[in-house]
Amino acid sequence: MRESAAYVERYLRRRESGAIKEILTPEGVPLRFTVAPLSNRIGALLFDLLFMMLGFIVGAMPGVVMLIGGFGSGFAIAWIGLTFFFVTNFYFIFFEIRRQGSTPGKRIAGIKVIDRKGGVLSAEAIFARNLTRQVELFIPLTLILSLSLMASGSSGLMPMLGAVWVFVVALLPAFNREHLRAGDLIAGTVVVLAPREVLFKDLVQEVRAEDHFEFTQEQLDVYGVYELQVLEDLLRQQDRGDQDALEVVCMKIREKIGWDLVTWVDPWRFLSDFYAAQRARLERGMLLGNRKETK
Amino acid sequence: MGELNLKSLKFRRERQATWNKLDRLVTKAERQGLASLSAEELTRLPALYRATLSSLSVARAVSLDRNAIEYLESLAGRAYVQVYSTKRGVLATARRFLRVSFPQSFRVLKWHIALSAAILLLGVAAGFFLTLDDMDRYTAFMGEGLAGDRTPEASTEQLRSLLYDTDEDAADTLVGFASFLATHNSRVAIMAFALGFAAGVPTFYLLFTNGIMLGAFTALHHSRGLSVDVWGWLLPHGITELFAIVICGGAGFALAQGLIFPGRRTRLASLAHRGRDAAKIVIGAVFMLFIAGIIEGVFRQTVLLVPVRYAVAIGSAVAWFLYFRIMGRASEDAA
Structure with a gap:
């Protein structure tokens, strides 16, 4: 019983994490996006680096074949060099233009680039945010490699300062609320979650016409919107077979609103009836201009 | 249920068909690119997007169905990205x-x-x-x-x-x-x-x-x-x-x-x-x-x-x- 209550708690906390980025669409309706957490960003980057590597291997194949076959080693090396240059510099630009701010890696991680002010995501912005990757990603990587190579450390002050600066830039996303990296600052973009929510049935539809529980106004006035939506989440969890949580919550509500505690009621039926009645009550209140947030 | 008479439920029944249409278009555009939409679908996209956006504003005002609102937020967001993006190819x-x-x-x-x-x-x-x-x-x-x-x-x-x-x-x-x-x-x-x-x-x-x-x-x-x-x-x-x-x-x-x-x-x-x-x-x-x-x-x-x-x-x-x-x-x- 106690564990299920903790589960409900945990579930609710998860729903509320993540900074919200609100943009105003040209139609004047604010849209709310959730800023992509660093974990998604890093995941997307790793996938993209993997795809870049694969792309490079496939692209460089003709060069390798030529090299092995012995037709003009010079041309083969040039081919491989050019492939490397194009893949490292234009992979992100190509996909973000083609896929409206998404790359294969971003798609897997469920994130997307949008304009920070709600305008069109322009090609210029995509250029800007990806050209800086040289400084943010590839230099730190080379620096790490070269620093570990000459660990003896005969280097002077300037390289050290440079390294510090580069790492500050590279780690920038970890230190601001919207996880903007330098490229996002320059391009005026932000990376957000692009969830695909599914529209479930309205829970109210499942209330039976006759033989349902009746509640008085006083009983319905005990809770507010927050509690209502917690209840909605819980009822939608039903298919995961978490009967214990239903029991716990059902008992709590019955105590709170002064329902008869002795007779056994089916928790699912009781809670969905309560949900429907509660929602009707609160929505009516909203129309009259008073929204009751919490109990 | 009749006596409950929820405005939000009625509202949802009236509008849901529009949302489903938009969802299908956007999903197609996301999977195969905007170019895969037919000319007719392409002209319908902005209209459906605006209708859904207005549904979202109404839903925020009258509905407490969290799933519906979150669905509309995400659908409007996905459609927004498709509608307001560079239409030109690479x-x-x-x-x-x-x-x-x-x-x-x-x-x-x-x-x-x-x-x-x-x-x-x-x-x-x-x-x-x-x-x-x-x-x-x-x-x-x-x-x-x-x-x-x-x-x-x-x-x-x-x-x-x-x-x-x-x-x-x-x-x-x-x-x-x-x-x-x-x-x-x-x-x-x-x-x-x-x-x-x-x-x-x-x-x-x-x-x-x-x-x-x-x-x-x-x-x-x-x-x-x-x-x-x-x-x-x-x-x-x-x-x-x-x-x-x-x-x-x-x-x-x-x-x-x-x-x-x-x-x-x-x-x-x-x-x-x-x-x-x-x-x-x-x-x-x-x-x-x-x-x-x-x-x-x-x-x-x-x-x-x-x-x-x-x-x-x-x-x-x-x-x-x-x-x-x-x-x-x-x-x-x-x-």
Whole structure:
């Protein structure tokens, strides 16, 4: 019983994490996006680096074949060099233009680039945010490699300062609320979650016409919107077979609103009836201009 | 249920068909790209998007069904990204970029580019005169790697033969092109831009040191009376290459200006405003470096006549001048 209550708690906390980025669409309706957490960003980057590597291997194949076959080693090396240059510099630009701010890696991680002010995501912005990757990603990587190579450390002050600066830039996303990296600052973009929510049935539809529980106004006035939506989440969890949580919550509500505690009621039926009645009550209140947030 | 009479439920029943239609279109566009939508679907998309957006506003006001509101938020967000995005394909974007955007942004940032050119020239002058003054400085300026065989110890004849060197076969000239391109110049150019983010100090440093190297290099040849020959060797591709590097430097300074002197905007908005123009000219400059690479890799080894070399140098200078002056003017007036 106690564990299920903790589960409900945990579930609710998860729903509320993540900074919200609100943009105003040209139609004047604010849209709310959730800023992509660093974990998604890093995941997307790793996938993209993997795809870049694969792309490079496939692209460089003709060069390798030529090299092995012995037709003009010079041309083969040039081919491989050019492939490397194009893949490292234009992979992100190509996909973000083609896929409206998404790359294969971003798609897997469920994130997307949008304009920070709600305008069109322009090609210029995509250029800007990806050209800086040289400084943010590839230099730190080379620096790490070269620093570990000459660990003896005969280097002077300037390289050290440079390294510090580069790492500050590279780690920038970890230190601001919207996880903007330098490229996002320059391009005026932000990376957000692009969830695909599914529209479930309205829970109210499942209330039976006759033989349902009746509640008085006083009983319905005990809770507010927050509690209502917690209840909605819980009822939608039903298919995961978490009967214990239903029991716990059902008992709590019955105590709170002064329902008869002795007779056994089916928790699912009781809670969905309560949900429907509660929602009707609160929505009516909203129309009259008073929204009751919490109990 | 009848007695509950929920407005939100009724509202949802009326609108849900629209949402489903939009969902299908957006999902298709996300999977296969906007181009996969038929003409009819493409005209319906904005209408459905606006209808759904209005549903979202209404739902926020009347409904407490959290799933429905979250669904609408996500659907509207996904549709928004599809509706307000560059409709052009990658190739069309590239074409428009070269015809219009690049020269336009160049003109917007011409003073930044002029500053960048001044710093590079200052570096060239400093490198040239300091090296003439004392040849020992040559190695200090150039570094061991870049100078190669061209050292103060080399004889005049050796230096001359390096300028008119032809014994590489065609494939190896391409190697020179590719490695030069991928390793050094484009890297430096992109870096000069991106490091503008550090208030422009590294950009200044990069431009000045590259200028000094160029100055030292020409000073060495000048001291042996090879001035005409060395410029003839450098300039056919150098005009394009140096121009590209100067442009990237200018982009770096534009970023720095956005950061340090935001004017009436907020610092972030100012950086984003400058950043977009700056990034455009950097992409253009990378394209210029490709052209320089082709000239260097193919042309320099095959054409040895000094007058022809100078003709190409002057021709490329005139071509770039006209390009940046004329291209994209028409649509600038229209806009």
